[in-house]
Amino acid sequence: xxxxxLSQADINRALTRISHEILEWNRGAGDLVILGVPTRGVFLxxxxxxxxxxxxxxAPASLVGALDATMYRDDLGRNVTRTxxxxxxxxxxxxxxxxxxVDDVLYSGRTIRAALDALSDIGRPRVVRLAxxxxxxxxxxxxxxxxxxxxxxxxxxxxxxxxLSEVDEVEEVSIESRTMPEQPTAQPTxxxxxxxxxxxxxxxxxx
Amino acid sequence: MSNPSYLIVxxxxxxxxxxxxxxQDARLTPVAPNTSNSNTAGAIRIDAExxxxxxxxxxxxxxxxxxxxxxxxxxxTGSRAAAAGGFTSVFAMAxxxxxxxxxxxxxxxxALGDDAGFATVRPIGAVTVGLAGExxxxxxxMAHSRAQVRVFSDDGKCIHDSLxxxxxxxxxxxxxGVVAQxxxxxxxxxxxxxxxxxxxxxxxxxxxxxxxxxxIIARDVLLAEHVGARLHVCHVSTAGSVEVIRWAxxxxxxxxxxxxxxHLLLTEDLVRSYDARYKVNPPLRRDEDVEALRAxxxxxxxxxxxxxxxxxxxxxxxxxxxxxxxxxxxxESALSVAQTALVDTGLLQWADIARVLSQKPAEIGxxxxxxxxxxxxAPANFTLYDxxxxxxxxxxxxxxxxxxxxxLGLTLPGRVQYTFHHGYPTVLGGTVVDSTTVAxxxxxxxxxxxxx
Amino acid sequence: MRHLLSTKTLSQGEALQILDVAEDMAAVSTREVKKLxxxxxxxxxxxxxxxxxxxxxxxxxxxxxxxxxxxxxxxKGSSVSKGESLKDTAQTLAAMGADGxxxxxxxxxxxxxxxxxxxxxxxxxxxxxxxxxxPTQALLDAFTIRRRLxxxxxxxxxxxxxxxxxxxxxxxxxxxxxNLWLLQTLGAHVTFVAPATLVPFGAETDWPxxxxxxxxxxxxxxxxxxxxxxxxxxxxMNAAFFPNAREYSREWxxxxxxxxxxxxxxxxxxxxxxxxxxEISAGAADSAQSTVLExxxxxxxxxxxxxYLLMSGDREVQP
Numbered sequence: 012x013x014x015x016x017l018s019q020a021d022i023n024r025a026l027t028r029i030s031h032e033i034l035e036w037n038r039g040a041g042d043l044v045i046l047g048v049p050t051r052g053v054f055l056x057x058x059x060x061x062x063x064x065x066x067x068x069x070a071p072a073s074l075v076g077a078l079d080a081t082m083y084r085d086d087l088g089r090n091v092t093r094t095x096x097x098x099x100x101x102x103x104x105x106x107x108x109x110x111x112x113v114d115d116v117l118y119s120g121r122t123i124r125a126a127l128d129a130l131s132d133i134g135r136p137r138v139v140r141l142a143x144x145x146x147x148x149x150x151x152x153x154x155x156x157x158x159x160x161x162x163x164x165x166x167x168x169x170x171x172x173x174x175l176s177e178v179d180e181v182e183e184v185s186i187e188s189r190t191m192p193e194q195p196t197a198q199p200t201x202x203x204x205x206x207x208x209x210x211x212x213x214x215x216x217x218x
Numbered sequence: 219m220s221n222p223s224y225l226i227v228x229x230x231x232x233x234x235x236x237x238x239x240x241x242q243d244a245r246l247t248p249v250a251p252n253t254s255n256s257n258t259a260g261a262i263r264i265d266a267e268x269x270x271x272x273x274x275x276x277x278x279x280x281x282x283x284x285x286x287x288x289x290x291x292x293x294x295t296g297s298r299a300a301a302a303g304g305f306t307s308v309f310a311m312a313x314x315x316x317x318x319x320x321x322x323x324x325x326x327x328x329a330l331g332d333d334a335g336f337a338t339v340r341p342i343g344a345v346t347v348g349l350a351g352e353x354x355x356x357x358x359x360m361a362h363s364r365a366q367v368r369v370f371s372d373d374g375k376c377i378h379d380s381l382x383x384x385x386x387x388x389x390x391x392x393x394x395g396v397v398a399q400x401x402x403x404x405x406x407x408x409x410x411x412x413x414x415x416x417x418x419x420x421x422x423x424x425x426x427x428x429x430x431x432x433x434i435i436a437r438d439v440l441l442a443e444h445v446g447a448r449l450h451v452c453h454v455s456t457a458g459s460v461e462v463i464r465w466a467x468x469x470x471x472x473x474x475x476x477x478x479x480x481h482l483l484l485t486e487d488l489v490r491s492y493d494a495r496y497k498v499n500p501p502l503r504r505d506e507d508v509e510a511l512r513a514x515x516x517x518x519x520x521x522x523x524x525x526x527x528x529x530x531x532x533x534x535x536x537x538x539x540x541x542x543x544x545x546x547x548x549x550e551s552a553l554s555v556a557q558t559a560l561v562d563t564g565l566l567q568w569a570d571i572a573r574v575l576s577q578k579p580a581e582i583g584x585x586x587x588x589x590x591x592x593x594x595x596a597p598a599n600f601t602l603y604d605x606x607x608x609x610x611x612x613x614x615x616x617x618x619x620x621x622x623x624x625x626l627g628l629t630l631p632g633r634v635q636y637t638f639h640h641g642y643p644t645v646l647g648g649t650v651v652d653s654t655t656v657a658x659x660x661x662x663x664x665x666x667x668x669x670x
Numbered sequence: 671m672r673h674l675l676s677t678k679t680l681s682q683g684e685a686l687q688i689l690d691v692a693e694d695m696a697a698v699s700t701r702e703v704k705k706l707x708x709x710x711x712x713x714x715x716x717x718x719x720x721x722x723x724x725x726x727x728x729x730x731x732x733x734x735x736x737x738x739x740x741x742x743x744x745x746k747g748s749s750v751s752k753g754e755s756l757k758d759t760a761q762t763l764a765a766m767g768a769d770g771x772x773x774x775x776x777x778x779x780x781x782x783x784x785x786x787x788x789x790x791x792x793x794x795x796x797x798x799x800x801x802x803x804x805p806t807q808a809l810l811d812a813f814t815i816r817r818r819l820x821x822x823x824x825x826x827x828x829x830x831x832x833x834x835x836x837x838x839x840x841x842x843x844x845x846x847x848x849n850l851w852l853l854q855t856l857g858a859h860v861t862f863v864a865p866a867t868l869v870p871f872g873a874e875t876d877w878p879x880x881x882x883x884x885x886x887x888x889x890x891x892x893x894x895x896x897x898x899x900x901x902x903x904x905x906x907m908n909a910a911f912f913p914n915a916r917e918y919s920r921e922w923x924x925x926x927x928x929x930x931x932x933x934x935x936x937x938x939x940x941x942x943x944x945x946x947x948x949e950i951s952a953g954a955a956d957s958a959q960s961t962v963l964e965x966x967x968x969x970x971x972x973x974x975x976x977x978y979l980l981m982s983g984d985r986e987v988q989p
Binding site: 415417533536540 | 678755756757775776777778779780782783786787799800801802803841844847870871872873875876877
């Protein structure tokens with residue numbers, strides 16, 4: 012059974028707030044580059060960039076891009092082959108820029124670790140920040156988000172489903188228990204995280 | 219000490235008639251069911267309910283590999299494979315090392331066969347010295363040797379020189395022999411790997427055109443007509459070849475022809491796997507060719523089935539296609555393949571199978587003391603075959619030294635349950651009798667023949 | 671996809687996946703750090719039973735850009751030419767811990783035999799086998815065509831309706847075969863132009879391809895988007911496939927006059943190495959229409975994509 016925790020309006024409000032926080036922290040849109048982590052992070056990054064360009068008239072036209080971290084993942088050999096997604100860097104590159112990485116859900120932190128590695132092979136930003144729609148906890152690496160839409164304390168048995176109108180039929184964030192509701196105590200709560208050995212799932216909106 | 223007597227109970231003859239068979243002193247006598255007399259009383263009873271009694275099968279085209287290639291097969295292991303397939307006589311091809319082109323080699327091969335005792339081994343003599351296609355071998359000496367060679371062949375190589383072929387046909391005629399031609403134009407098949415067609419082009423394997431076989435057969439039947447000699451065509455593989463032979467027979471040319479079991483069942487599509495078990499000379503052809511060969515056997519254009527049993531050690535087949543050897547083993551599977559390709563399809567009756575796998579090949583090879591009818595006093599060479607069963611053709615069905623069978627893993631009908639050679643069993647209850655026992659039985663038979 | 675043995679058996683989805691991943695790989699090749707960590711700790715063996723420096727270094731560059739270790743096993747002049755079998759070689763590589771094998775062999779089907787055997791349990795990439803196939807060459811050719819036609823909008827696109835003319839020794843060309851199957855899968859129309867002696871037997875009736883003996887006529891009739899010239903080997907002359915180089919060049923070479931008769935945007939391709947002045951004139955080879963060097967560059971991207979897709983995942987995990 013899935014429980015909706017963020018509606019479409021909630022998501023919009025969260026993104027608007029994150030956009031304002033980014034501008035406030037960066038003191039404007041100067042040297043700003045917003046890079047989404049595929050798949051849904053790219054759409055969130057595009058929305059944040061659009062909001063920034065609306066409220067900050069001096070914002071650069073090419074502000075947003077995509078940063079695929081597939082080939083930097085530490086679990087490539089533990090799963091079936093993953094198809095990489097395109098990386099698109101705005102025309103000005105990332106050297107000396109303020110890069111904000113955007114992802115939908117922050118979980119183990121392994122995707123962001125891979126994204127940081129991927130970013131360093133592309134160039135040397137002045138500073139890198141992280142924005143996420145949902146932080147569900149259970150970090151496995153020393154990584155934290157700078158801008159968070161919503162903190163959602165979860166059990167590792169639960170899934171977070173992020174649905175966005177760009178790719179999904181509905182737009183919402185829901186939380187779902189992986190154990191069957193009829194037998195809630197049938198499985199130990201401390202079972203190893205899976206799939207993907209605790210890493211953030213790169214595809215789909217389910218984590 | 220003579221071999222024991224056997225009473226085969228309830229066998230079905232190819233006519234459909236049921237009979238018991240008394241096997242005694244290397245001869246057989248049909249007896250009415252439930253006969254009991256002093257002869258039958260001491261005989262070992264064998265229940266042949268549901269088994270078809272076929273005359274001992276005769277293979278006009280076997281490679282026994284000895285002397286010279288004993289890692290692939292020996293006369294003993296090859297004739298054991300023959301027994302497992304229901305054969306009681308095999309004609310051993312001449313491409314041994316040394317080549318069977320002298321009286322000495324052919325007598326040695328025959329003696330090895332006699333000692334092993336699994337089947338009558340009749341050597342085939344090489345037409346040309348060393349199979350080199352240059353000058354005739356001592357055909358007369360081989361014909362007059364103890365081996366009494368009547369079939370001469372350079373099999374594996376085609377006698378492509380037209381004048382040499384003419385001379386061979388004429389000279390062999392002198393000794394009531396026959397030239398068995400491996401029809402393959404060498405220039406058209408240089409480095410050829412599989413049947414030439416869209417598939418060979420797709421797979422990048424050099425094509426083996428049908429015309430390379432058909433043009434040689436056409437030339438040879440005209441030569442045979444011209445000099446009035448017998449010609450036998452080995453392993454006919456194409457529809458066009460069947461046409462040429464049909465035309466030749468309609469002209470009254472004395473030509474006989476054989477088809478192998480594999481060319482009656484398998485097609486070139488198997489080569490898609492690049493599995494070298496399917497690499498054979500002549501190559502597997504198309505569906506249309508398989509159909510034409512079957513029709514040719516049904517209407518008598520093709521006279522016989524011959525196995526072209528060609529054993530090779532594992533390493534000769536475990537390689538890239540180009541490097542692998544040509545050939546497949548076929549003695550053990552021949553009858554099952556014939557059943558599935560010809561009997562179960564309604565093209566041939568069991569009586570026809572007896573004709574194409576026993577009577578005709580014996581005639582072509584001038585096999586002495588061969589009988590295909592179960593008449594009283596006939597030599598007790600026969601096999602009892604269970605056509606009703608069906609099973610996966612596994613390694614345990616192979617009784618020779620090599621395992622390069624294309625049928626492994628396939629489901630095939632039928633199974634040879636008993637084979638009798640000179641009145642003693644070489645296969646009992648589906649199991650090949652051990653070599654020591656068979657050799658002892660053969661020795662006893664030989665002693666009985668000398669003193670009896 | 672477990673192995674890459676041919677393009678005949680490649681679905682359109684698989685082909686497009688390779689081409690699209692190659693787009694990402696091409697992007698990496700333009701960066702300052704031209705390296706990805708995807709195959710870190712894995713070993714690629716280049717097993718070459720036939721000389722081909724170009725193909726080998728292309729695979730080597732691809733593997734190294736994915737951070738794999740590369741072992742070059744040149745079987746020519748080694749124990750292999752002294753009778754060591756494919757089986758022994760494969761088992762040796764398996765014992766050394768090869769995670770992927772790139773094989774070039776003079777015998778058609780050798781990669782297939784390796785893949786089907788239980789001698790080695792690693793993905794096999796066919797880098798050209800006899801006169802059978804050369805799948806990565808066809809993939810890089812398709813990639814090159816797609817990029818020339820669609821530029822940055824290439825991703826996800828097939829080659830529907832594209833007209834490709836392949837000229838020369840089609841009979842002995844694994845490049846022509848692999849290109850035919852792949853281009854057909856991607857929706858292109860292919861015409862072979864060759865003397866009848868060099869048309870594969872049965873292609874006219876059984877293959878999805880137009881066959882022509884007349885190069886000029888074909889240029890006039892099809893107004894091709896792509897003309898691909900094949901290398902002609904001098905030994906074909908000795909085997910009487912055609913009388914001599916002069917006659918071949920006159921009838922089937924892409925000379926300056928024929929180049930001028932092409933549409934100005936027709937792409938001229940050659941898998942290399944070229945016989946300038948025989949099947950292609952220097953003018954044609956060096957013209958702006960020629961993609962010869964792009965093909966080399968794209969070859970690395972395609973081979974990166976193939977190695978990545980075959981070797982990065984865990985083959986034990988079922989999807």
